[in-house]
Amino acid sequence: MAEEKKSRLYALKPIIERWPAVTKPEGHVNFRTKILWTLVCLIFYFILTNVMIYGLKERFIDLFEQYRFIMAGASGSIMHLGIGPIVTASIILQLFVGAKIIKLDLTKKEDKAIYQGSQKVLVIVMIFVEAIPQIFGYLQPNSGLVGMVGTEWANTIIIIQLVIGALLVFFMDELISKWGIGSGISLFIAAGVSQAIFTGLFSWLPVNPDLGGISLNNPPGGVIPGTYYYATELTLSDMTSWGYQTVFIGAPRIGYENAIVPLIGTIIIFLIVVYVESSRIELPLAHGKVRGARGRYPIRLIYASNIPVILMSALLANINMFSMLLYRSDLPLLGGQWWIGKYDGSQVVMGGAWYLSSPGGVNYWLMPILAGGYGGHSSLQYALKVIIYLSIMIIGSILFAKFWIETTDMGPSAVARQIQSSGMQIPGFRRDPRVLRKVLERYIPVVTVIGGAAVGALAGFADCVGTVGRASGTGVLLTVGIIIRLYEDIAKEQAMEMHPVLRGFFGNE
Numbered sequence: 001m002a003e004e005k006k007s008r009l010y011a012l013k014p015i016i017e018r019w020p021a022v023t024k025p026e027g028h029v030n031f032r033t034k035i036l037w038t039l040v041c042l043i044f045y046f047i048l049t050n051v052m053i054y055g056l057k058e059r060f061i062d063l064f065e066q067y068r069f070i071m072a073g074a075s076g077s078i079m080h081l082g083i084g085p086i087v088t089a090s091i092i093l094q095l096f097v098g099a100k101i102i103k104l105d106l107t108k109k110e111d112k113a114i115y116q117g118s119q120k121v122l123v124i125v126m127i128f129v130e131a132i133p134q135i136f137g138y139l140q141p142n143s144g145l146v147g148m149v150g151t152e153w154a155n156t157i158i159i160i161q162l163v164i165g166a167l168l169v170f171f172m173d174e175l176i177s178k179w180g181i182g183s184g185i186s187l188f189i190a191a192g193v194s195q196a197i198f199t200g201l202f203s204w205l206p207v208n209p210d211l212g213g214i215s216l217n218n219p220p221g222g223v224i225p226g227t228y229y230y231a232t233e234l235t236l237s238d239m240t241s242w243g244y245q246t247v248f249i250g251a252p253r254i255g256y257e258n259a260i261v262p263l264i265g266t267i268i269i270f271l272i273v274v275y276v277e278s279s280r281i282e283l284p285l286a287h288g289k290v291r292g293a294r295g296r297y298p299i300r301l302i303y304a305s306n307i308p309v310i311l312m313s314a315l316l317a318n319i320n321m322f323s324m325l326l327y328r329s330d331l332p333l334l335g336g337q338w339w340i341g342k343y344d345g346s347q348v349v350m351g352g353a354w355y356l357s358s359p360g361g362v363n364y365w366l367m368p369i370l371a372g373g374y375g376g377h378s379s380l381q382y383a384l385k386v387i388i389y390l391s392i393m394i395i396g397s398i399l400f401a402k403f404w405i406e407t408t409d410m411g412p413s414a415v416a417r418q419i420q421s422s423g424m425q426i427p428g429f430r431r432d433p434r435v436l437r438k439v440l441e442r443y444i445p446v447v448t449v450i451g452g453a454a455v456g457a458l459a460g461f462a463d464c465v466g467t468v469g470r471a472s473g474t475g476v477l478l479t480v481g482i483i484i485r486l487y488e489d490i491a492k493e494q495a496m497e498m499h500p501v502l503r504g505f506f507g508n509e
Helices: 008-018 031-049 084-098 109-135 143-149 151-179 184-202 223-233 236-249 260-278 307-327 352-356 366-370 379-407 412-421 433-441 444-465 473-498
Strands: 280-287 294-300 342-344 347-350
Touching (some): 031 151, 031 473, 084 109, 084 307, 084 379, 143 151, 151 184, 184 223, 184 307, 184 473, 223 260, 236 260, 307 379, 307 473, 352 379, 366 379, 412 433, 412 444, 444 473
Antiparallel strands (some): 342 347
16 A cells, blocks of 8 residues: 555656766765865856857857846856756656645655656756757858758757756756855856846947947946946937936936946845845754854745746746747747737747736836837836736746745755754753644744745846846845855854864764
């Protein structure tokens, strides 16, 4: 009977046991080694983002353009897919386990091993699912490659490069999680967004190099040099007629979007995230055998970290990708239907996908509302789009936060076991994991929901305000949280290096 109750995923066990993976270290990995592997992977990531796909046309449509920084990839490079397949596989399994379609008890060691192994298999499947559609009118081979090997082989060569890039990201993420510090997925997102923000702040290059040198219609792309250029070159009449609007909120018609309001929005997001990340509940702990040994267990307001927003953004990116594929397809009933999503290039301009797309800054929703509508949409439709987007981000982040803590040993039961194994207990309560679990159940589920809602609301607000470097508000939110967590992870690793007894409490040995 016990065998009949096992999940069907156990059929994959022979494959999982033979699946290629980064070997988990035996025992403790010292701090210097972890820093070294983390830096090596980060440098290798930046190198790969500058290795362009061989044989690709210069002009192409990027399916993930709106979500490029969240996907931690570089358009047209071997890292074009970025972390998309990894996150998508995680989303699918979390939804299926959460909905009880896949029956796995993640508190059991064997079920959890099957879950993690199945996720690795699904990542490979999703790499092909996301790579193959790219060649159907999006990433097309150039005439030189087609002339050498023919159209079919040229498309195959592009797919192979995409698969190799995605596999390298997958193994680098695994390498960092086992031998480095933090999460590879988070680190790659922060690296790409940081680069975009730096460029958006300081770039002296014109916004459109094809138009030649710097001019009023082709200013420097960075907000600091761009603002300085307009302040020194505009006449008083130009400044009063159109200059103030361009300097403060940008001018999408000429590609100048790194203006003062997005810069202020970036700073506000940074300050809010720093404050929220520092908010926590601290449970007092005392050692059961060592008198005077006391400590605190912090339960953060953003308990599930920034992972729910990464998962939610990746889900929206996949919705955008498949709606674009459907719009350009000839499928009966679904192909070319405007109500699913109508596209102009890679930009959605109508339909259900339009309501789920990022507001993209005040120029793209507030100004149309004030102007009474724009592009075939009324003011009410723009307002409705913002409301729907914010609602989806908040609700989706709550759901993913709940799923995440149950799959990563962050639930009340798992935390109670960790505290118990370290020899600590809550003063005034019996030294029993069940008692600890009941105490933790008062806080963790509530904080998970509040934290998920908060991080979703922050991400949605950030996308509405806009940011410098077109890094997206969600990207900036994630980056600030990732950098704070990375700093804390480094501090934790150093503490464990100096006090080996702490390794048992953090589950490292």
